[in-house]
Amino acid sequence: MNQKILFTLCFSFLLCFGIQAQKFGYVNSTQLLMEMPDVKQADSQLEAYQKQLISKGESMVKTFEANYQAYVAEANTGNLSKVQMQNKEGVLTTEQQNIAKYEQEVQTKLIQKREELYKPILAKVQTAIDAIGADENYTMIFDTSQGALLHANSTQDLLNQIKAKLGI
Numbered sequence: 001m002n003q004k005i006l007f008t009l010c011f012s013f014l015l016c017f018g019i020q021a022q023k024f025g026y027v028n029s030t031q032l033l034m035e036m037p038d039v040k041q042a043d044s045q046l047e048a049y050q051k052q053l054i055s056k057g058e059s060m061v062k063t064f065e066a067n068y069q070a071y072v073a074e075a076n077t078g079n080l081s082k083v084q085m086q087n088k089e090g091v092l093t094t095e096q097q098n099i100a101k102y103e104q105e106v107q108t109k110l111i112q113k114r115e116e117l118y119k120p121i122l123a124k125v126q127t128a129i130d131a132i133g134a135d136e137n138y139t140m141i142f143d144t145s146q147g148a149l150l151h152a153n154s155t156q157d158l159l160n161q162i163k164a165k166l167g168i
Contacts, residue, residue: 057106132165
């Protein structure tokens with residue numbers, strides 16, 4: 001009989017003091033990022049970089065078009081031999097391939113630049129979230145922009161706290 005009472009007391013003690021209450025919070029990271037001045041600055045830098053890359057591509061296209069028009073005009077006069085026509089067509093084909101290759105490079109460069117600009121911003125946000133999570137003993141903090149949270153008490157929305165931690 002005493003063992004049952006002792007077991008019940010130990011079990012009750014573990015339940016009351018050994019298991020801590022879990023605390024959950026959430027934040028909409030998309031909304032947070034849209035409100036951050038760092039993101040707006042990164043976006044404007046990315047846009048300027050994109051315009052620079054596109055400008056070079058447009059220049060390549062204009063050169064190709066001019067070379068093509070010159071070829072067509074020269075071919076229409078009948079002054080080109082078959083070998084000369086094949087050589088000029090080969091040059092034009094190479095120019096087209098270079099333009100297509102450059103378009104792919106632009107996409108890759110834009111992705112790399114975006115990652116380069118956003119990496120420190122995302123690290124800064126993660127540091128703020130980690131600090132709030134540790135300081136206020138949150139077990140988990142969910143990102144509602146990912147659609148993973150079905151219900152939450154608005155008092156657990158950490159957006160304002162994270163913005164304050166980031167100084168925005």
